[in-house]
Amino acid sequence: MIRCSPGHVCNRVHLGLIEVRQLQYAVLTADSLSFARAAARLNMKQSTLSRKVKDLEIRLGIKLFERTTRGAEVTENGKVFIEQARRIVTDVENLLTTARNVSYGLQGRLAVGYCSSLMSGNLRLAFSDYLGRFPEVQFDGIEGSPEKIIHGLQSQTMDVGVAPIGLSEEGLHSKPLWSERLFVALLEDSELALKDKIYWQDLRREVFVVSSNGIGPILGNLLSARLTEQGFRPAVIYQDTSQESVLSMIAAKRFISVASEASQGVPWQDLRFREIYDGNGPARLDYALYWREDNDNPALKRFFKLIEERYPG
Known part of the structure; x- marks a missing residue:
């Protein structure tokens, strides 16, 4: 017993x-x-x-x-x-x-949708800061795809969403936040890992695996946009699993993947993360904050104030 x-x-x-x-x-x-x-x-x-x-x-x-x-x-x-x-x-x-x-949520509730990794980076810092400042607010983080975030905002099950720039839906407001560098995740003994710099064109003949959850579809679309050329489309395999499991698959030596810098919060044995470059320098993924214009949740207003302090402009 x-x-x-x-x-x-x-x-x-x-x-x-x-x-x-x-x-x-x-x-x-x-x-x-x-x-x-x-x-x-x-x-x-x-x-x-x-x-x-x-x-x-x-x-x-x-x-x-x-x-x-x-x-x-x-x-x-x-x-x-x-x-x-x-x-x-x-x-x-x-x-x-x-x-x-x-006994939680004495000062309200805030539901935040997100599709970025919480291993490290700006989103993790913002969440930690809010939790530290407002311990009596019930803070619910909800990971999901951009489509899930839009649905959550429109159905009012989420107060605010953090997702890559580009979501457009009637009734939603947005505010640019931060950008994250993009990396190719590969085995440390691969030929690509030996290059001084890795550009998008260096990745055209590779096979990629990405998650079908969270930020995975965004990365898959980005690969298609960057690597598609006449008569050729990149090989992108979607797996219904977590980003961590996707990175683990690279050890099979059949795939590589793409990850944002927030995915590098823990060490990965035998893996290397190399920055991807384009004509303007390091490739980046821009993020924005999304919310309904008619949301008057006091807990959301506190979140806006914190974001404004951390990321003014």
Whole structure:
């Protein structure tokens, strides 16, 4: 029997003989394609994580991962289980968030949609600054594609969105924010990595993998715009997975990818991030703030004030 201290929500929910925490370990390992990377994000030893996942496999009676020297690949049987586990983990996290919010949000709620990585960069700093200044505002970050952000703003489930410049929808206002440099992500021993500078034209014969979520479609469209020439279109493969998992796929030596500088908040073994150049210098992706003109949320006004202080003009 599991006991939790009074006033606290227990996240060691049992599913028969399985704990939700074990499901979290399995899902994170699948997303990271590596016990080492998953363990680093969990701040635990790789051997400990591997043992806990192995215990889960024994309880289930199926093998979830093929363990190799380069990482961990989900088995065919494991794929079905991981997707079910992901839904359960998400549901439990939502329940915990609801419980915590009972005493949270005393000064209102702010829902921010975004499609940039939070590993590092301007967006992460802006979010951290807001959370530090206004601890009693319920702050909900919602990651999604630009289309999801537009829908969220129009349906008023989001107060404000941060996305690349270029979104246009009746009733929405926008304000330019910052720009991020663009990088090609590749193996450190590849021929491209040996070049002094990498230009868009150097990438024409490469095969790219990008996420179909978040900023991935924007990057895919950018590749098509930059690399399409008469009789040739770039090879861009979309994967319904996270940006972190996309970067992990590069180790298979079949793909490269494109990432913004915000995606480099953690070290990636065997990967190099090289700036992409065009005729005007380093290639960049410009971001803007989007909101409904009729939104009078006081928490949003505080967010505008913070943004104005950090990024005037």
